[in-house]
Amino acid sequence: MIADETLTLGLIGAGAIGSLHAAHLSYRIPRADLQILADVVEEAAQGVAKQCRIPETTSDYQRILERPDIEAVVICSPTETHARIIEEAAEAGKHIFCEKPIDLDLGKIDGALTAVEKSGVLLQVGFNRRFDSNFRRVREAIQSGEIGEPHLLHIISRDPAPPPIEYLKVSGDIFVDMTIHDFDMARYLIGEEVEEIYATGGVRIDDAIAELGDLDTVLVVLKFADGTIGTIDNSRQAVYGYDQRVEVLGSKGSIRTANNFPNSAVVSAKDRIYRDLPLHFFLERYVDSYLEEMTQFVDAVLSRGPSPVTGHDGRSAVVLGLAARASYDQNRSVRITEISG
Amino acid sequence: MIADETLTLGLIGAGAIGSLHAAHLSYRIPRADLQILADVVEEAAQGVAKQCRIPETTSDYQRILERPDIEAVVICSPTETHARIIEEAAEAGKHIFCEKPIDLDLGKIDGALTAVEKSGVLLQVGFNRRFDSNFRRVREAIQSGEIGEPHLLHIISRDPAPPPIEYLKVSGDIFVDMTIHDFDMARYLIGEEVEEIYATGGVRIDDAIAELGDLDTVLVVLKFADGTIGTIDNSRQAVYGYDQRVEVLGSKGSIRTANNFPNSAVVSAKDRIYRDLPLHFFLERYVDSYLEEMTQFVDAVLSRGPSPVTGHDGRSAVVLGLAARASYDQNRSVRITEISG
Amino acid sequence: MIADETLTLGLIGAGAIGSLHAAHLSYRIPRADLQILADVVEEAAQGVAKQCRIPETTSDYQRILERPDIEAVVICSPTETHARIIEEAAEAGKHIFCEKPIDLDLGKIDGALTAVEKSGVLLQVGFNRRFDSNFRRVREAIQSGEIGEPHLLHIISRDPAPPPIEYLKVSGDIFVDMTIHDFDMARYLIGEEVEEIYATGGVRIDDAIAELGDLDTVLVVLKFADGTIGTIDNSRQAVYGYDQRVEVLGSKGSIRTANNFPNSAVVSAKDRIYRDLPLHFFLERYVDSYLEEMTQFVDAVLSRGPSPVTGHDGRSAVVLGLAARASYDQNRSVRITEISG
């Protein structure tokens, strides 16, 4: 890796997460050179491009794939376009960062991953939480043997409020939209594959979610290949804000994380001891992890290193989401091989 | 309730827990008058009686039931004798405190409870953790509406080290020996009945436990009548000591407890920030709750009040233990009605 | 020390703290045998005696000193009687536990201590906080070298509310009534003598305190013989309750304690993360330390061991209180030798 080498990138999708990645690539990652931004609404692309001083915009992402100087593409377009763009980008020889999920259809995922494999480009899937310093510390404790062999894992992952119903109509169910992050976290922390899953849940927050056939409160049990048992607890509404914690019991000790707060101040008043609420939602809580994931993507491409979050990782999280849904629907434990073949 | 009224008691069983109750009744509960202590090994009874200044000892618990001045009996003998002694004590018109579990056989439990009901005596089962100040605070938060309707419950309950194999051979499996406390805690906190259970687990700590057909690491999912979903996490060995925590997410907030520690001191050293381990095991951690449960038993009898932990509570925890075992054996979700009729 | 040996005691003063010690001696300290209780208001003595099953009461404490079977006396009478009773008890050959302060007059203190020395009885002064598990842990960290040589010490010691003005009129100023505990704590923790003191303060809570010439908010700086610098922060009113914390920076690390709480529950609500207030005042916060100090007194007498809190300790805390007052009055640093000779 040559220190002064830079990576020339294009970015597709000027929405909230696309804008964030654009700002990071433009201002926070010295080795990145973001040259072009695509959005079907070109005005959106232009607005972000101005703020981030990106030279070119386009309404047609193909323009990015056609530019020979572009070495890597960051895909932040809607989910249903991911698999197709991955295939095309791979064929064009571009390295790829793609937001999660790759797709909700395993066939399409496999098509995309095959194209990536064939072309030999690097693919990194956007599971940003892997780059959070709390969760990395937990992974290190497991990898290094600090807490011995893992026995029990708990992931608590709750949103401050449900997304709009319109979003829920198109995002897939809670397992593939929300729990998917936790499935990846579980695999990342334990470093093993999940073999069996049991999921239960209900609608406790908003009946409109029930009308969609979706759930807003779920509990998932994971059985890993090494015998570790894990749980994931999801709620679409923790009134106190974003709740993102994990805890692992191992043979030599346990490790657990707490939420992140805007300040550490504690007030002792005449009726209570209190502190302010945790960082409210993912843009506040995970901003550092978004920067770190993109920095690592740039570094991985420049150093021809392995991808820190592979296509297999992206596929596995979707498989677990589908298995969880099957388990919930049939109220039984489901083996992953039933879903994934 | 007349303030100066006292309750005359006899106690059966001079083992560890019997001795603790004897000391509390003799020295810490002014309205209790412990007059007689029975143990099949009368020397054991005599040793405790001397320390606690108890006037009479006997090797035959029937002597207690025969004494007309004895109003209440505390049963701390081995589990297999509980149901029979409850029946006899009820027939003798004695109020009864009985250590958990009542029995591991539902038929015997039902026999004992029928005798209690017929005689009209008060029966309190020894689920001491209900009297712990941490868990009481959680129950209050739920009962008062402070956190709204409960949605998700987590109980973590881990021992510092497995008991001797000889103990495990006769104590029933982990679900009825260890998880039973947590089943009662779950019902106590949520204030609802469990309708369905899913249990999984393994042997991660000691292969000798596997040879008994028992487990040392388990995860149980509870579905309550009101839709609350709960988990219980048990390990026979948390190397850092007794881990006893609960956490509840409700519609208006969450509440969680921490372990209790021998001191609050935090040391900042050149490599770490650290504190001492939590209180090591149940005698240290729950000593206050043992005192409070016995104080409330005495008060309940003297005030003709309801029992704070009824025979139904005692039976329900055993039912849940049996359901958990069935779930584990068959790797499926089990409805409580399958066990309890 | 013979395990079965017991110590026969008399107690003088049936007020709040006398009653607490009586209950501990009667019920919680098996090797203590409290035989007689004196109070100028004999009805007060009789009430406590009944609750604690103490055989004899008297309105004249001399009766205790005359009884040849009484080996030790616990002095909980008003401060102005302490020095005289200590002298008389010493002359009668009784071992002595005396509540703090011995007296506010150094001459009287010296008279009492001389009598004790001459008779060879054991004298323990009632600085109960030394027996608190938090502060003991801090002392251990210093004594064992865990945090190296101490450099800086902070003691925070705040009451939930000022005492009645009637009490303040007779209790001496804040330095000898309230800070005295912290002076002893400072000497106990660091294990060195204070050489110089600087005190400042004001009246921020109740102007009636100013009218007495007293203070309600003070800050004291201590310079120890070994170079350690300490501060004591006192307020008569912390609206959130009793605040009792210490912190020490040493050459190898620091140690600090937190307050004690009635439970560990933390609630996350829609506007705040909160917990209940700490234990409200000294009877709640220090009940275990009162029991431990009396247990150690009984043990020290029975084992002919040294006193855990000597007459010198009792005198030193008063000296520091007088030096603090002189410093405040003259707004200058005062050397202890100026007060103590």
Next chain:
Amino acid sequence: MIADETLTLGLIGAGAIGSLHAAHLSYRIPRADLQILADVVEEAAQGVAKQCRIPETTSDYQRILERPDIEAVVICSPTETHARIIEEAAEAGKHIFCEKPIDLDLGKIDGALTAVEKSGVLLQVGFNRRFDSNFRRVREAIQSGEIGEPHLLHIISRDPAPPPIEYLKVSGDIFVDMTIHDFDMARYLIGEEVEEIYATGGVRIDDAIAELGDLDTVLVVLKFADGTIGTIDNSRQAVYGYDQRVEVLGSKGSIRTANNFPNSAVVSAKDRIYRDLPLHFFLERYVDSYLEEMTQFVDAVLSRGPSPVTGHDGRSAVVLGLAARASYDQNRSVRITEISG
């Protein structure tokens, strides 16, 4: 304030703190346009300029003052040059951000402040800790009345290790080099002027510091105009890392802050419960506050708003440092008017 308006700046001094400000101005503050960087060693300026894409470098800071398009200058050169450059920049009509301290000589400070006042430019002094989210929360609690009127303040401010002796030889003593930040913090939090000061201290860490006539461990008592009493505790060496905490007791409650940590993970091992050390030193701990102070400088200039940290603030902190030294040297309480006139 026009949203799209930008501020054109020059920066003097390409050392550690100058580089940090340069990076923030170049990449993190969209409304800033850093055009020129000066350092007496022009190679140093060129290195930073390349990383931060700054168009021009110079070895002569006068070049910055001469450029008519430069609206504001950031002074990060050695302390002895601050006052002179402030005067020259003010005369050139440039708004000024100057690192602390302005100077160690009050006459020179007054000369610089007079020049600033005459020219009407905005001057902001680099007390970055005011922009830390923890301390801002404390200030808000006081300003808003959340904790009532302040009574007692404690500032703990300890470095992980002493700076090189070469640095200490030229940095002034500990009071003007290190405590100066805490003097400013005290004034910022309480919002009142200090009227009297008492300082003590010693050399506990490195005898070479004693040879310089300096101290490495100090304790300062502050008396504010409103009656609040404060302490500052400084050590040049807390082996566990940078310790930066404050605590305020007010009439309606207290507020305190904790250190910031690289992660929230807590490990429970077989001998201890531990976590990683806090953020090690000021560049890690205060990076966000450096960014915020510079952002506010840019905003203040663009909006013609008041300076968030005025020349008076900068002067006051130096006055308190000089008063503290006088107090230490004379071992007496010193009134600020003795120093400041």
